[in-house]
Amino acid sequence: MSEKRTEISEIGEFGLIDHLNEKIKIRHTSTLKGIGDDAAVIESGDHVKVVTTDLLLEGVHFDLSYAPLTHVGFKAVAVNISDVAAMNAIPKQITVSIALSNRFSVEAVDALYSGINAAADHYGVDVVGGDTTASRSGLVISVTAIGEAKKEQIAYRSGAKENDIICVTGDLGGALVGLQILEREKQVFMSNPDMKPELEKYQIVTARQLRPEARMDIIHELRELEVIPTSMMDISDGLASELFHICKASKVGVTIYEDKLPIDKQTYDTAVELGLDPITCVLNGGEDYELLFTIDQKDFLKLEKHPDIHFIGHVTKEEDGKYLVTKSGTAAQLKAQGWKHF
Numbered sequence: 126m127s128e129k130r131t132e133i134s135e136i137g138e139f140g141l142i143d144h145l146n147e148k149i150k151i152r153h154t155s156t157l158k159g160i161g162d163d164a165a166v167i168e169s170g171d172h173v174k175v176v177t178t179d180l181l182l183e184g185v186h187f188d189l190s191y192a193p194l195t196h197v198g199f200k201a202v203a204v205n206i207s208d209v210a211a212m213n214a215i216p217k218q219i220t221v222s223i224a225l226s227n228r229f230s231v232e233a234v235d236a237l238y239s240g241i242n243a244a245a246d247h248y249g250v251d252v253v254g255g256d257t258t259a260s261r262s263g264l265v266i267s268v269t270a271i272g273e274a275k276k277e278q279i280a281y282r283s284g285a286k287e288n289d290i291i292c293v294t295g296d297l298g299g300a301l302v303g304l305q306i307l308e309r310e311k312q313v314f315m316s317n318p319d320m321k322p323e324l325e326k327y328q329i330v331t332a333r334q335l336r337p338e339a340r341m342d343i344i345h346e347l348r349e350l351e352v353i354p355t356s357m358m359d360i361s362d363g364l365a366s367e368l369f370h371i372c373k374a375s376k377v378g379v380t381i382y383e384d385k386l387p388i389d390k391q392t393y394d395t396a397v398e399l400g401l402d403p404i405t406c407v408l409n410g411g412e413d414y415e416l417l418f419t420i421d422q423k424d425f426l427k428l429e430k431h432p433d434i435h436f437i438g439h440v441t442k443e444e445d446g447k448y449l450v451t452k453s454g455t456a457a458q459l460k461a462q463g464w465k466h467f
């Protein structure tokens with residue numbers, strides 16, 4: 126009899142994480158939150174520390190034929206800072222681990238680190254360690270970020286309540302559309318190396334893909350306005366998929382409105398040019414690294430006039446389900462069709 130073999134694709138990335146978590150035991154009362162949020166939360170004196178790690182692999186997360194190494198370095202840091210922001214914490218330190226094949230020179234590693242150091246400067250964090258090894262399969266970068274907050278400031282995925290308002294920062298879909306443009310220009314170049322890529326027209330969307338920004342500005346503004354989100358996470362896999370995580374963790378439902386979804390004009394026009402539905406890009410495009418959060422209605426007036434926070438819907442009872450109200454007024458069931466690793 127052959128042993129049972131289950132393909133990872135049968136349970137998916139999140140199914141696999143849940144499966145692993147079943148056998149993981151928490152031993153310390155200082156571990157306030159383990160697996161299941163954007164970062165772990167650890168008690169540390171009168172504050173808490175948050176700890177998060179994200180891995181970037183050549184061929185999966187970036188393609189060096191169009192992503193400059195300095196941008197890859199910046200992005201590796203920014204995506205981790207984004208997870209610290211998603212806990213409503215302030216980042217303080219990072220560690221950086223790299224695996225390099227013999228294709229990389231000292232100058233190439235310097236280029237990567239110019240981006241890492243620029244991001245450390247930009248987000249005000251110290252690079253305090255890491256690891257360096259050989260790789261047999263291209264460049265691998267793993268960053269761990271550590272942040273701080275007061276215990277009561279931490280925003281978990283699990284705190285959304287019925288009637289809370291659902292907020293999204295910035296605009297969505299740009300990183301996916303930018304990726305499609307970069308891939309298109311790569312194909313054109315590969316079929317005819319004399320062709321120069323035409324990228325000037327697409328600078329906003331390609332920048333969204335190559336050099337994303339973590340929304341620490343919003344975290345500082347929320348503190349000034351004395352607003353603590355009832356729940357929060359960052360948008361790395363796509364808005365719809367992230368809403369499903371908030372619903373599952375908070376045991377709630379959501380209703381969002383198509384006409385409230387934020388999309389940039391260049392993202393919209395480029396999506397149409399590529400034959401993509403702009404709303405699908407907003408709902409399912411990954412890597413925008415904007416913040417998705419919920420607020421109590423009492424805090425609405427404090428944020429109402431903010432130019433970069435959009436109110437896209439409200440939290441409902443779990444049994445009311447997850448719905449998108451289209452421009453024509455019909456309620457369609459929301460589907461989580463974000464980025465899939467498996």
Ligand SMILES: Nc1ncnc2c1ncn2[C@@H]1O[C@H](COP(=O)(O)OP(=O)(O)OP(=O)(O)O)[C@@H](O)[C@H]1O
Nearest residue numbers: 142145159160161162163164165178179208361362
């Ligand atoms: N292999 C693993 N072992 C233990 N915990 C894991 C593992 N992979 C992920 N996790 C944990 O599972 C939770 C969800 O991880 P996930 O990567 O989806 O979140 P995220 O970091 O917000 O997303 P992204 O990687 O897109 O930024 C986190 O708490 C994370 O630390």
Ligand SMILES: Cc1ncc(C[n+]2csc(CCOP(=O)(O)O)c2C)c(N)n1
Nearest residue numbers: 184185186187188304361362411412464
């Ligand atoms: C070359 C190349 N191919 C595909 C993509 C798209 N992509 C990769 S990972 C991811 C989601 C977040 O991943 P994670 O959850 O691991 O942080 C997305 C949308 C890309 N950026 N570059």
Ligand SMILES: [Mg+2]
Nearest residue numbers: 163208359361
């Ligand atoms: Mg996250």
